[in-house]
Amino acid sequence: MAFVIYGAGAIGGxxxxxLFTAGFDVRLIARGEHLSAVRDHGLRLESPEGTTTLPVTVASSPAEAGIGTEDVVVLAMKSQDTADALAALRAVAGPGTPVVCAQNGVVNERLALRLFENVYGVCVMFPASHLRPGVVQSRSAPVPGILDLGRYPGGVDDTAREVAAAFTKAGFVSEPRADIMRWKHRKLIMNLGNAVGALCGPGDDDAPRVSELVRAEGEAVLAATGVDVVSEEEDEARRAGILRFPPFEGRAPGGGSSVQSLLRGTGSIEADYLNGEIVLLGRLHGIPTPANELVCALAVVAAREQRQPGCVPASELLEKLSAPDPRCAP
Structure with a gap:
């Protein structure tokens, strides 16, 4: 089994x-300055266990990477980039190519299944960062992350078991799960706070109140629309004691993937596929979602204008949400 990691940022990198250090055949697909840095100098991996530079193969596209019959393609880009990535992949890969969605949100698997027969979802509990070209950081040690996976829309097959075994060999905790989307919807609820963290930045005492509002809306919408989600208790039991965060020199600032998007000035953010998923379900079923709608809209503007984390105080968000119509608040 060989792996093509499509999107070699924090998670993919x-x-x-x-996987490369565990002895697997790995090819990365990256872009821009990150592609050039890895191609010229190798991929630098920093973690609490030390720093190493790896001569892993990197390409600019699926066509350049080449997709063979024994390859598993792992999607690790942000959800806003998935559709274009799948179109490029489809041009060179057969419909039976296994596509593993190691991504936040719950839309990527459905997009992939339109084009490929064998699609797998991964519930990503994996603290990592990527702020400099050619460099990725793994924050947890000795276990870098939890990567449970299963076939989409449900079930477990030999490929799911083999991929889980490969992830385990690479140091992750990984189990094949027939109900993987139940777990991914719980992770979606957790990720609703990503945009809040990006907008409010670290140290804003009111930010947890905003996060509570967006997550409560998410819980209510998923319950009202009949989406099956694992309980908080079950999720906490799964993660208990696995992820640990020893300090190490040069560790990047804390914060999730949305914070990193603003720090890197990428111009885009994943909010439309996290908070926006709740907004979409709410609109489809006539359920108001003002907190997620407001946070999503402001996060997209902040990314587009290349603003830094902390650009919108949580008190401002709470004030807007207390207005009769938060969308019209000044």
Whole structure:
């Protein structure tokens, strides 16, 4: 089994590095300055366990990477980039190519299944960062992350078991799960706070109140629309004691993937596929979602204008949400 890691940022870069050091055939797909840096100098992996530079193969596209019959393609880009990535992949890969969605949100698997027969979802509990070209950081040690996976829309097959075994060999905790989307919807609820963290930045005492509002809306919408989600208790039991965060020199600032998007000035953010998923379900079923709608809209503007984390105080968000119509608040 060989792996093509499509999107070699924080998650894809660390995952590819760990699989490479475990002896697997790995090819990365990256872009821009990150592609050039890895191609010229190798991929630098920093973690609490030390720093290493790996001569992993990197390409600019699926066509350049080449997709063979024994390859598993792991999607690790942000959800806003998935559709274009799948179109490029489809041009060179057969419909039976296994596509593993190691991504936040719950839309990527459905997009992939339109084009490929064998699609797998991964519930990503994997603290990692990517702020400099050619460099990725793994924050947890000795276990870098939890990567449970299963076939989409449900079930477990030999490929799911083999991929889980490969992830385990690379140091991750990984189990094949027939109900993987139940777990991914719980992770979606957790990720609704990503945009809040990006907008409010670290140290804003009111930010947890905003996060509570967006997550409560998410819970209510998923319950009202009949989406099956694992309980918080079950999720906490799964993660208990696995992820640990020893300090190490040069560790990047804390914060999730949305914070990193603003720090890197990428111009885009994943909010439309996290908070926006709740907004979409709410609109489809006539359920108001003002907190997620407001946070999503402001996060997209902040990314587009290349603003830094902390650009919108949580008190401002709470004030807007207390207005009769938060969308019209000044």
């Amino acid at each position: 660390v995952l590819g590095a760990r």
